[in-house]
Amino acid sequence: MIYVAWFLILLTIGFAVLSVHLKDLLAAVILMGASSLIVSVLFVFLQAPDVAMSEASIGAALTMAIYIIVVKKTEASEK
Amino acid sequence: MTRSIVYSVFLALIVAVVLVFLVAFPFGQNKMGVGQYYLDNTVKQTGAENVVTAITLEYRGFDTLGEVTVLFAAATGVSLLLYLTDEEKKRRRNPRVQPNFVVRVGSRIIFPFVVLFGLYIIVHGHLTPGGGFQGGAIIASGVLMLYLANPDMHVSRNNLLITEGLAGLTYVLLGTAGLFTAGRSFLANFLPLGTPGLVLSAGILLPLYIAVGVKVGSEFSGIIDDLFSQAGETGGEA
Amino acid sequence: MIFYAAALVLIAIGLYAIIIKKNLVKIIIGLDLIETGVNLLIVSIGYVNHGTAPIFSKGVSASMMVDAVPQALTLTSIVIGASELALAAAFVVLLYRHYGTLDIRKMRNLRW
Numbered sequence: 423m424i425y426v427a428w429f430l431i432l433l434t435i436g437f438a439v440l441s442v443h444l445k446d447l448l449a450a451v452i453l454m455g456a457s458s459l460i461v462s463v464l465f466v467f468l469q470a471p472d473v474a475m476s477e478a479s480i481g482a483a484l485t486m487a488i489y490i491i492v493v494k495k496t497e498a499s500e501k
Numbered sequence: 502m503t504r505s506i507v508y509s510v511f512l513a514l515i516v517a518v519v520l521v522f523l524v525a526f527p528f529g530q531n532k533m534g535v536g537q538y539y540l541d542n543t544v545k546q547t548g549a550e551n552v553v554t555a556i557t558l559e560y561r562g563f564d565t566l567g568e569v570t571v572l573f574a575a576a577t578g579v580s581l582l583l584y585l586t587d588e589e590k591k592r593r594r595n596p597r598v599q600p601n602f603v604v605r606v607g608s609r610i611i612f613p614f615v616v617l618f619g620l621y622i623i624v625h626g627h628l629t630p631g632g633g634f635q636g637g638a639i640i641a642s643g644v645l646m647l648y649l650a651n652p653d654m655h656v657s658r659n660n661l662l663i664t665e666g667l668a669g670l671t672y673v674l675l676g677t678a679g680l681f682t683a684g685r686s687f688l689a690n691f692l693p694l695g696t697p698g699l700v701l702s703a704g705i706l707l708p709l710y711i712a713v714g715v716k717v718g719s720e721f722s723g724i725i726d727d728l729f730s731q732a733g734e735t736g737g738e739a
Numbered sequence: 740m741i742f743y744a745a746a747l748v749l750i751a752i753g754l755y756a757i758i759i760k761k762n763l764v765k766i767i768i769g770l771d772l773i774e775t776g777v778n779l780l781i782v783s784i785g786y787v788n789h790g791t792a793p794i795f796s797k798g799v800s801a802s803m804m805v806d807a808v809p810q811a812l813t814l815t816s817i818v819i820g821a822s823e824l825a826l827a828a829a830f831v832v833l834l835y836r837h838y839g840t841l842d843i844r845k846m847r848n849l850r851w
Contacts, residue, residue: 442756480634481817540801724825
């Protein structure tokens with residue numbers, strides 16, 4: 423069971439590195455939201471269901487919506 | 502190149518912190534003293550079954566009041582920075598693409614169920630994982646869905662402000678009522694505890710979490726409403 | 740053990756994005772990464788080997804639960820992090836309207 427946690431941790435770090443590196447701002451912001459969602463699954467592995475629900479609803483849904491609105495109102499690309 | 506030097510110094514500090522953690526906090530050690538006390542005495546003293554809810558509202562209830570204040574300050578700051586009056590908001594929303602008929606009607610059908618689900622999670626906060634913050638965020642997500650699907654959606658700002666103010670006032674009034682009744686302290690638990698396992702139990706925790714949930718939901722809805730009705734050229738394609 | 744390293748790697752990536760990147764949206768993404776890393780670190784400190792979630796029901800006693808205090812701290816921290824990111828997003832929209840660009844090298848004139 424611990425190998426699933428290893429795989430999810432590698433996915434989280436990979437998405438974070440890719441999100442900082444890309445030039446397209448919309449793709450970077452969506453990868454950031456995906457990384458938050460996988461961290462929420464990691465919270466379930468650490469036996470914390472309250473924190474997982476809070477991170478999934480606030481960190482991965484509302485924060486990503488705010489980011490996407492900001493990217494749409496300003497330039498959508500360009501490093 | 503000074504930025505790279507500064508970053509290398511911080512990276513060395515972080516590596517040192519990793520090594521300290523590996524030595525001083527072995528992963529999976531036993532609980533601290535305070536955690537053990539909270540786990541042993543929660544059901545007797547509060548009547549709630551969710552220990553995290555009992556810690557957030559009963560043992561550290563004053564910190565939750567501070568967090569609600571920080572959220573209120575941030576929402577007020579966003580509203581002050583991006584200020585438009587109601588008439589200007591009605592004038593500036595002119596989209597180029599009208600959403601589909603199925604999306605427009607379907608979102609209005611699903612919205613009551615989303616609000617019901619959010620209220621269910623708020624009310625059962627002391628029995629199952631959940632509570633006011635999670636349920637309030639779910640209600641705000643439902644409002645976001647309505648904004649995305651209907652281009653002429655507009656929530657009256659005055660109603661949101663009145664709801665938010667009343668919810669915050671409820672929290673402070675419930676806390677002040679504890680000053681005059683049993684316990685003689687701010688945010689004391691003065692309602693009867695009941696049997697653990699029923700919805701109507703755990704004294705003052707249920708009204709407090711309902712107030713927190715309504716306040717968080719209306720604040721996030723206000724933030725999303727402010728960001729959506731800003732004038733700005735939509736750079737790039739949809 | 741792997742959870743400590745993962746949280747600190749996330750903090751290091753976020754710090755890189757804040758110090759070295761020049762675009763405002765990338766700086767805010769770095770802020771969010773640091774928040775996520777710190778929350779993961781706090782929750783993984785309170786883990787007990789072979790423990791279960793801190794919710795009472797039939798057949799669960801208080802001696803086989805994980806520590807509940809770090810989870811209450813993390814709940815507060817997540818909500819405050821989200822509200823601070825909303826305020827930063829409002830600043831970015833305002834700065835773009837004033838300067839016309841998102842590059843921080845072009846926003847150097849301080850007016851008295």
